[in-house]
Every structure is written in C-alpha cells, then in structure tokens.
Amino acid sequence: MGKKKVIQKSKEEIIKENKSMEEAVSKQASSQGKQKFNEGRIYIQSTYNNTIISVTDNKGNIITWMSAGSLGFSGPKKATPFAASKVAEAIAQKVEKSGPSTVEIYVRGVGSGRDSAIRSFIAKGFNVTKIKDVTPIPHNGPKPPKVRRV
Numbered sequence: 670m671g672k673k674k675v676i677q678k679s680k681e682e683i684i685k686e687n688k689s690m691e692e693a694v695s696k697q698a699s700s701q702g703k704q705k706f707n708e709g710r711i712y713i714q715s716t717y718n719n720t721i722i723s724v725t726d727n728k729g730n731i732i733t734w735m736s737a738g739s740l741g742f743s744g745p746k747k748a749t750p751f752a753a754s755k756v757a758e759a760i761a762q763k764v765e766k767s768g769p770s771t772v773e774i775y776v777r778g779v780g781s782g783r784d785s786a787i788r789s790f791i792a793k794g795f796n797v798t799k800i801k802d803v804t805p806i807p808h809n810g811p812k813p814p815k816v817r818r819v
Contacts, residue, residue, distance in 0.1 A: 706768055707770060709725060709732065709768065710772060710773045711723070711725075711772050711790060713776045713777070714778050715776065716778045716780045717779070719737055719738055719748060719780075720747065720756055721734065721735075722757060724769070726769070733768070735759055737756050740755055740759060749782065751785070753786040754786060754789040757785075757786045757789035758793065761789070769795075770796055771795075772795050772797055772798070773797075773800075773801070774800045776800065776804070777803050777805075778804060
C-alpha cells in the first residue's frame with residue numbers, strides 16, 4: 670500500500686464551511702423551537718391504578734404528559750394522592766418556560782389523586798379558569814345476564 674494522500678484545506682474554505690454548517694443548524698433549531706403558550710388545558714385521568722396528566726394547547730395538541738408510573742411509582746403507590754401531587758409538580762416544572770400559565774382543568778376518573786393534583790397546580794401558580802369533571806357516566810348500561818338456573 671502506498672502513501673495516503675491528505676487533502677489540505679485553506680483557512681478560507683474551513684471558515685466558509687463552518688458558516689454554512691452554523692446556518693443550517695440555526696435554521697433547524699428555529700423550525701423545531703418550542704412555542705410559547707399563554708392558554709392551555711390540563712387533562713387529569715385518575716383511575717384506581719394510576720394518575721396520568723396531559724397538558725395541551727387550546728386546539729388539543731399535546732405539549733407534554735406524565736404519569737405516576739413514569740416517575741418511578743409502582744404497584745398500588747401509583748394511585749395515591751401523593752403520587753398525583755408529585756406528577757403535577759413534575760408537569761409544572763416541565764411547562765414552566767414554554768407552557769401555559771392560564772389553564773382549564775378537565776378531570777376524568779374516580780381515583781384518589783384528583784383533588785391533590787388540582788391543588789398542586791393551583792399551588793404552583795397556574796391561573797385556573799375552569800375545573801370540569803368529564804368522567805363518563807353510564808346511562809342505562811348493558812343488558813343484565815339471564816337468571817341462573819340450577
């Protein structure tokens with residue numbers, strides 16, 4: 670094998686190449702940059718097994734979400750009010766800079782973390798304009814099973 674040929678670039682070529690790379694990176698960063706939201710919605714889904722909180726803009730596009738399980742709570746600890754308040758605090762930290770400050774809260778489910786999550790959001794300084802319970806309620810339910818014959 671012979672000697673390898675090394676191509677030397679002049680300083681001008683290197684500077685020109687670096688500028689073009691910086692422009693490409695800045696264009697990409699500006700197109701993917703986070704937007705600032707003033708108003709939004711917070712959806713709290715509290716079940717017997719877990720608490721899931723989603724933050725959206727007014728159109729319904731999800732900005733961020735988090736659950737008690739994603740914070741490391743496991744088993745029956747996920748459904749506790751303590752876990753729900755920790756999830757709310759983590760969400761508040763996540764959306765502190767870009768997220769909404771004026772929110773509407775929609776609560777779904779019958780879990781024990783509903784109230785503590787709402788209280789945590791109010792304590793973190795969110796301006797809550799509306800709290801609505803959107804838990805689905807069965808109106809008549811399915812047909813009951815036939816009587817058992819022995």
